[in-house]
Amino acid sequence: MKKKAKKIFSILMVVGMLFQILVPTMVYAETYNGFYQVTLGGAPTIDGSTFEYTHGNVTITKNGLSVTTNLFEVVQNDEIVITFIPDAGYKAKLYNAFNGSNIVLDGNTYSFTIGTVAAATLTLTPSFELIPVTTYSVGYIEPMYPNGRFTVDKTSATSGETITISSITPNTGYQLKGIKIFNGSIDLDITSAVNYNYTNNTFTMPDYDVIVSVEFEKIPYTITVNDVEGATITPNGTINVEYGDNKEITIKAKDGYKLTKVKVDGVEQTLPLTNDKITLTNIQKDITIIVECELLYEEKTITKTEEDITVIVKGQFNGNPTLVITSTEAGNEGYNSLITLVKDDEVVFGSYDVSITGGTYKGELAMTFTIGKQYEGDTITIYHKLANGEIETKTTTVKDGKIIITVDELSPFMLITDKEIVEQKDETPKTGTIEYIGITTLIITISVLEISILKRKEA
Numbered sequence: 001m002k003k004k005a006k007k008i009f010s011i012l013m014v015v016g017m018l019f020q021i022l023v024p025t026m027v028y029a030e031t032y033n034g035f036y037q038v039t040l041g042g043a044p045t046i047d048g049s050t051f052e053y054t055h056g057n058v059t060i061t062k063n064g065l066s067v068t069t070n071l072f073e074v075v076q077n078d079e080i081v082i083t084f085i086p087d088a089g090y091k092a093k094l095y096n097a098f099n100g101s102n103i104v105l106d107g108n109t110y111s112f113t114i115g116t117v118a119a120a121t122l123t124l125t126p127s128f129e130l131i132p133v134t135t136y137s138v139g140y141i142e143p144m145y146p147n148g149r150f151t152v153d154k155t156s157a158t159s160g161e162t163i164t165i166s167s168i169t170p171n172t173g174y175q176l177k178g179i180k181i182f183n184g185s186i187d188l189d190i191t192s193a194v195n196y197n198y199t200n201n202t203f204t205m206p207d208y209d210v211i212v213s214v215e216f217e218k219i220p221y222t223i224t225v226n227d228v229e230g231a232t233i234t235p236n237g238t239i240n241v242e243y244g245d246n247k248e249i250t251i252k253a254k255d256g257y258k259l260t261k262v263k264v265d266g267v268e269q270t271l272p273l274t275n276d277k278i279t280l281t282n283i284q285k286d287i288t289i290i291v292e293c294e295l296l297y298e299e300k301t302i303t304k305t306e307e308d309i310t311v312i313v314k315g316q317f318n319g320n321p322t323l324v325i326t327s328t329e330a331g332n333e334g335y336n337s338l339i340t341l342v343k344d345d346e347v348v349f350g351s352y353d354v355s356i357t358g359g360t361y362k363g364e365l366a367m368t369f370t371i372g373k374q375y376e377g378d379t380i381t382i383y384h385k386l387a388n389g390e391i392e393t394k395t396t397t398v399k400d401g402k403i404i405i406t407v408d409e410l411s412p413f414m415l416i417t418d419k420e421i422v423e424q425k426d427e428t429p430k431t432g433t434i435e436y437i438g439i440t441t442l443i444i445t446i447s448v449l450e451i452s453i454l455k456r457k458e459a
Helices: 002-022 024-028 333-339 419-423 439-458
Strands: 037-040 045-047 050-053 056-062 071-073 079-086 090-096 109-114 121-130 135-141 148-152 156-158 162-170 174-183 202-204 210-218 220-225 231-234 237-242 247-253 257-264 277-280 287-295 297-306 309-327 346-370 379-385 391-397 402-407 412-418
Touching (some): 050 121, 148 210, 162 174, 162 210, 231 287, 247 287, 257 277, 297 346, 333 379, 333 412, 346 419, 379 402, 391 402, 412 419
Parallel strands (some): 135 210
Antiparallel strands (some): 037 071, 045 050, 079 109, 090 121, 135 156, 162 202, 174 210, 220 237, 231 247, 247 277, 257 287, 297 309, 309 346, 346 412, 379 391, 379 412
16 A cells, blocks of 8 residues: 555656656746745845845745745745845846746746646746846037137936036136037937036936037126217227127217217327327227217307397307398397386397307407497497396497407397487497387387478478
8 A cells, every 4th residue: 555655646746847848838937846845046144034146135935924045945836925125226036046047027026836746846936137228329529610618428328317517618708608408319409318427527427428518708898988069980889799800980970079089998099199090900809999089169250240230259159150140129038127226317228149150169259349439538338148147347448440249158248338328329239229218219210200391291
């Protein structure tokens, strides 16, 4: 009976071995048949329940309990779980020595159950291998023209690596304009997509080739020229230039003005300017140009005869001045303010508002009024209303039929003399109609009327 049982057991072992050989695909199943013990190959270092291998560790549980030896027995329906803990950059492999093939792993765990038991040992050998890494190229665009240099720390990298752009060195007169990262296959700006850091000049390598573009530009500067009324400046205002540029500025005084000062960054230029120009060469900074000018005055004598008055004004004038003389009457502001100063025993030679057009004047003006030689040596009083509303009084003597006074401004004038002086003369003064104040005025008006009537009758 014992011999019969031993024979049956031997037959079962052979059948089990043949089953494993003839049906190797069962290796990939979750159930293993024909084994009574399992061992881990590869001579691991055992630390408690951890089996240490090169580049990773392994743990095993049987029916949920940790296994602490690399050779252990199993029985039917035992559940075995092998857990792999690979080092960074590595992945696990599991070799089945019984059929000489690698088990396809899905992740870092492998589990199976024991089916029928036979007199065989299942040898599984864990190992760890470097994960294949795909590298991508890092290209760059050479800066156009000799305007700067830069370096990239890698010419190829794997996805997720940090790429650093360094040694960004603009050539003299240039500055960094911008940095962009492009997809190496298509012309697509991916600067934001690769998280470009403008402080550290770094970006994260994507899973495709890239091209780095570093662009330089000439340093921009400005020339600022102040606007001035008395000069034509071309160009003016704010002028944009670049490092090393040359620029010509034309500065020409307008008619009636002269340049008094031209400064370039505080340095006074020699006047007059050559060909009315300032030439700036090899510009390497911002520049400020200040232009100052003033009205050009020269001594002139201008004369104007208006009806029965001739006025001559001599002084410093700008432009092409023309004298304007306007006789004023009652109702005129200037006349009204001056007539109140005339006394009963005085007579008005004339009241005039004197001004100029086409120019300006400065300083003292010598004014000559034609009175008539019959008043030679007589005294004339001039009331002059100033722009500030004050009235100045000047007294002078007729010489060569004229009076001359000196004033600082042109405005309303009223010429006055004693009534007695006029009554002694046979002619009306050349300054205009004599206007007598009070009763005398009425008598002279009536007398003139009577003479006019008599003449008509005689005719």
